[in-house]
Amino acid sequence: MLRFVLYITLLLAPFSLYAEQPKDWQLGFQKAASGHMEDLVWFHDFMLLPIITGITVFVLFLVIYACIRYRASRNPIASTTSHNTLIEVIWTLVPCLILILMAVPSFKLLYSQDKIPPADVTIKAIGYQWYWGYEYPDENIVFDSYMIEDSELQPGQPRLLSVDNEIVVPVDKVIKVLITANDVLHAWALPSFGVKRDAVPGRINETWFKADRTGTFYGQCSELCGIKHAFMPITVKVVTQEDYKKWLDDAKEKFAKQENKLNLSLAKITLEDKIK
Numbered sequence: 001m002l003r004f005v006l007y008i009t010l011l012l013a014p015f016s017l018y019a020e021q022p023k024d025w026q027l028g029f030q031k032a033a034s035g036h037m038e039d040l041v042w043f044h045d046f047m048l049l050p051i052i053t054g055i056t057v058f059v060l061f062l063v064i065y066a067c068i069r070y071r072a073s074r075n076p077i078a079s080t081t082s083h084n085t086l087i088e089v090i091w092t093l094v095p096c097l098i099l100i101l102m103a104v105p106s107f108k109l110l111y112s113q114d115k116i117p118p119a120d121v122t123i124k125a126i127g128y129q130w131y132w133g134y135e136y137p138d139e140n141i142v143f144d145s146y147m148i149e150d151s152e153l154q155p156g157q158p159r160l161l162s163v164d165n166e167i168v169v170p171v172d173k174v175i176k177v178l179i180t181a182n183d184v185l186h187a188w189a190l191p192s193f194g195v196k197r198d199a200v201p202g203r204i205n206e207t208w209f210k211a212d213r214t215g216t217f218y219g220q221c222s223e224l225c226g227i228k229h230a231f232m233p234i235t236v237k238v239v240t241q242e243d244y245k246k247w248l249d250d251a252k253e254k255f256a257k258q259e260n261k262l263n264l265s266l267a268k269i270t271l272e273d274k275i276k
C-alpha cells in the first residue's frame, strides 16, 4: 500500500522535480527551458490534444451508435440513401475550419523559430561520424565533444547523454546555432529548448534558442547517421553571465583555434616528411 501511495505521489509530483533529461516512464515532453518550447508545449497540450481527443470520441460515438441503432435485428430493411447535401457540406467545411484554426498558432511558431533575433553568442555545431564538433567563431574556440563511455561515467552523469566537453552558454541570451555536417546527415536536437535542425554536409542551417534558466540540458543526434548514431549526444550547460565569462577565459586557453591549426599543420608536415 505504501509503495502504491509513493508511486501515485511521484506520478502527480510537479515536473520541476525532474532533472533536465528523459525519465523512465516519462509521458509527454521534457520540461521546457525556453519560451519557444513553452509555446510548443502549449500548442500540443491545449490545441492538438483537445482536437485529437474530440475527433476520436466523436467518431467512436458515431461507430457505436451506428452499430447499435442500425443493427440487422432492429433495422431489417436498410436505407438506400446515398447523398445528403447538408451533411456533405458540413463534413467538408468543419475539417477545413479545424485546419485553419490550427494553422494560425502553427505558422506563428514556425516563423518565430525561423526568424533569428540579433545573437549574443554564436555557436557552430558540426556533425561527424560519430561525435559533435563545436566552434565559437567570435571567441576563437574549437573543440570536439565525445560521449562518455559507461565505464568512465562519474556519479550523476546520465548514461548515453553525457559528453567530455559540453557547450556552455549564458542564461537569458540569444544563442544562434549554425549547424552543418562533415560526412553524412546528422541532426542537432535539444528537446528542452524546442530545437531540432538537420546537419547537412556542404550546407549551413541555423536556429536559435534562449534558455530561461540555468542547468544542464541533454539532446541527441536525431537523424539516422550510421552504426553509432545513438552515441553522439549533445550536452548544453546553461550558466550565469559571470560563470560564462569565467568559462570563456579558460576555454580560450584550452580550446584555442590557433593551437589546433598549429597541430594540424605540424601533423601535415610530419605526414609529408613520412611520405618523402
Ligand SMILES: [Cu+2]
Residues within 6 Å of the ligand: 127, 128, 185, 186, 187, 221, 222, 223, 224, 225, 229, 232
Ligand atoms: Cu548523427
